[in-house]
């Protein structure tokens with residue numbers, strides 16, 4: 483274990499963040515990797531408790547608790563505490579293909595279920611994870627691992643997000659010839675074109691893609707399956723196909739005035755911003771917040787990323803709307819450890835906005851009713867009402883009860899709709915004849931097989947919009963099943979249906 487008395491001696495320390503005043507002037511990452519000694523102090527706080535809930539990804543109260551990759555957290559905590567970094571890296575890479583992504587952007591469901599968190603702040607697990615992989619790259623320990631032997635099997639992976647990349651990595655390592663088809667001009671999926679640079683700079687994603695290429699994976703970019711290349715061709719040319727196309731079809735808000743100019747889906751806005759920062763697209767004034775009153779509708783991560791992006795573009799004002807109540811400052815009785823803590827937090831963009839505008843820009847229990855426009859057809863304002871979220875009479879589900887006379891009009895030159903995703907967005911499923919249900923591909927977790935022989939599905943395309951850590955889990959697990967399908971048995975690791 484770490485240090486017997488570590489959790490009593492040392493407090494939780496956070497990774498240093500750049501000053502909000504400075505960081506809003508650029509699109510660079512806002513967090514820094516922790517120094518070695520800080521990671522070691524945090525490792526020392528690990529109690530190596532007999533049932534490490536931090537490592538056991540499971541669903542409690544509808545949220546993920548513990549690490550879906552079953553990362554061997556107590557083991558690498560101890561190794562880091564003892565300064566045995568190379569061994570810590572070896573343990574980490576046994577379960578996680580891409581710690582440099584999760585170490586930066588995972589919401590860390592492991593930390594909410596850390597045993598130290600019963601009575602104190604949890605071990606800073608995510609910071610330790612990042613420190614280990616960063617050291618791995620710095621020390622030159624991460625080198626291309628080219629498989630010694632090749633099987634004669636060929637696998638096509640459609641989509642280069644974290645699910646597709648994890649699956650490709652696993653399948654390549656056991657010797658199959660893997661080609662990843664990606665319709666965008668860069669690989670990475672939402673790691674590249676969704677998550678803003680402030681959370682994950684794109685050279686970090688490219689560094690991993692380069693490694694995978696050196697290891698033998700082929701990337702066929704600018705190739706949309708279903709249009710540029712058809713399912714029949716892939717089925718004929720490959721021994722197995724894995725669909726990892728994500729679930730980025732946004733939910734719309736079909737309210738009066740929705741067709742006005744200046745109302746956009748958050749994903750279009752964020753993707754454009756990433757392309758501008760990468761120099762792949764010129765600045766589009768319609769999708770830019772400069773000098774505009776911006777309203778972000780939706781309270782999730784995507785909305786928070788819109789806030790941070792609009793700040794950097796020089797928005798005049800920003801408000802973010804949530805239908806729900808503000809989370810409490812402490813766990814409530816129905817949200818006990820080890821469930822994911824549903825408590826108030828200030829995301830990086832919210833902290834920056836508070837610094838700039840002097841207050842939290844979030845509005846709770848508010849619902850948009852309509853949009854109003856100027857004579858030229860551009861949005862001018864939106865109209866809202868307040869509605870309380872309460873239990874229905876049978877106390878079975880939540881309903882919204884309108885607050886009388888609560889109507890308000892808000893100035894708006896740019897409205898970003900970030901209220902979630904309804905599922906898979908393209909015709910690739912029709913082309914393959916793959917069945918879907920409620921917007922996502924029908925393929926049982928643990929088997930990943932679709933109704934079409936030799937065609938598998940994983941990641942958000944199968945489970946719906948989720949997290950990077952789940953996408954990696956699904957990619958790894960699906961690779962095991964694809965390998966078994968091809969070879970009759972598999973030497974790849976699996977946590978099987980344990981991880982639900």
Ligand SMILES: Cc1cc2nc3c(=O)[nH]c(=O)nc-3n(C[C@H](O)[C@H](O)[C@H](O)COP(=O)(O)OP(=O)(O)OC[C@H]3O[C@@H](n4cnc5c(N)ncnc54)[C@H](O)[C@@H]3O)c2cc1C
Nearest residue numbers: 641643644645665671672707727728941942948949950953
């Ligand atoms: C704005 C935003 C911020 C987020 N922030 C976080 C975060 O901070 N932390 C976190 O854990 N999760 C976050 N998520 C969720 C996370 O990004 C996703 O759960 C994850 O990327 C899903 O991985 P995936 O591989 O299944 O799909 P994706 O990452 O969506 O990748 C799918 C890929 O398939 C490609 N594709 C689609 N159709 C075709 C086709 N027909 N032919 C070829 N290629 C195709 C797409 O271009 C894309 O590259 C965020 C999501 C969004 C939208």
Ligand code: SF4
Nearest residue numbers: 549584588590592608
């Ligand atoms: S991948 Fe996420 S849940 Fe797993 S150890 Fe890292 S931060 Fe925690």
